[in-house]
Amino acid sequence: MNFDAFDLHPHILDAVSARGYQALTEVQVQVLPVAMQGKDIMACAQTGTGKTAAFALPLLNTLSKQLELQQSDAAVESLGEHKAELRVLVLTPTRELAIQVAENIQAYAQFLPFKTAAVYGGANMNPQRKAVQAGVDILVATPGRLFDLIGQFDLDLSNVNHLVVDEADRMLDMGFVRDIEKVKKLVAREHQTLFFSATYSDDIKTLAQKMLIAPEWINVATAPTASRITQEVYLVDKRRKSELLSELVGRNNWQQVLVFVSTKEGAEHLHTELKLDGVKSAVFHGDKTQGSRNRALEEFKSGKLRVMVATDVAARGLDIEALPLVINFELPFAAEDYVHRVGRTGRAGLSGRAISFVSxxxxxxxxxxxxIIELTLPCITLPGYEEGAPLPARYRDVVTKAVKEKSHNKRKYQEKRRSESKPRQGDGDKNRYGRSKSKAK
Structure with a gap:
């Protein structure tokens, strides 16, 4: 089925054509007609399935029709200038997803007069504030920055009659439930709400039942991970993971590998290890500034870096075209996050590969x-990396050094405590006010 099968405005069809879109994805086929009717929707669909177009195109179409009604017949064909008014709000859990969604909507609206802006934390608020105050029709926001604008600059949501909650499951994981509930109270009383989630947990169902009115339930996540993604496990001694990663990157001449770790500290440590092995890499995690994260992402996309080491902040919202390989250096804390990590590859109908290092x-x-994925993953053990294999000298030295440093630091700590417990010269016998008893008399 093609996009022209729906009653979309010609300018939207032109934009879709300019993006090179042809046949609709499954989520678009199911969501578009329902969203165009103004119904609430609870949709479950994996990342990389075209969700943004599924909700953005019908909402842009609705705004276009509303504008046509407001304008004279002479201006209808061109959809001329209009005064921007915030009518659509899209909530996302992360900065990267907010940026990506806003860029996509801007592309879909390139032949329309509607203005889109993204607001998110970790960046200067001034340019974002000015963009919003200049007038926007569609606002894409992370909850924290949205409430900054509401609290500090009286951002008004009372005319918002289309609310989209993207990656709703991640929003729940990050504790944004109350923020979503607050937003629901601030938008227009009569509004359409579209929920999108990559997983269909009981918590998501409960939230949807609470916040949506007679919603259409759409589930296109037929498989927890896409069948086009090859998934496998490398069994490896925990101490040898970084060595194995460097060897695989070098031996296979991999040029673009997204590597997931569980913590920020782990990301920095692995980045250091890769530098020692001569592998060009960068780190991507929540403590990095937005500028640093953007720079790392652009260099990774352009091929300047072979490896990007990331925490789960990159598991959603990053759309890296034709990413061939994802490696779980460490398995996620929550099994569901595996699906999102793996979803960075094999996007838009392309094939992909996912490898997990398992100790x-x-x-x-x-x-x-x-x-969760309803698969038993094949396990591979490379000779020399199995559990109990002798550590190379480099790693033995590191372990020995760490033990010596720990022992040295422990001795220093104990000596410090002993010195602090001894009375200092001149302290003598003091009363509770710190004066010597002799003077107090």
């Missing part, structure tokens, strides 16, 4: 993941 202590989490 004996990771076996329980691996079983949880396999239950």
């Amino acid at each position: 004996p202590q990771d076996k329980d989490m691996l079983q949880e993941i396999e239950q």
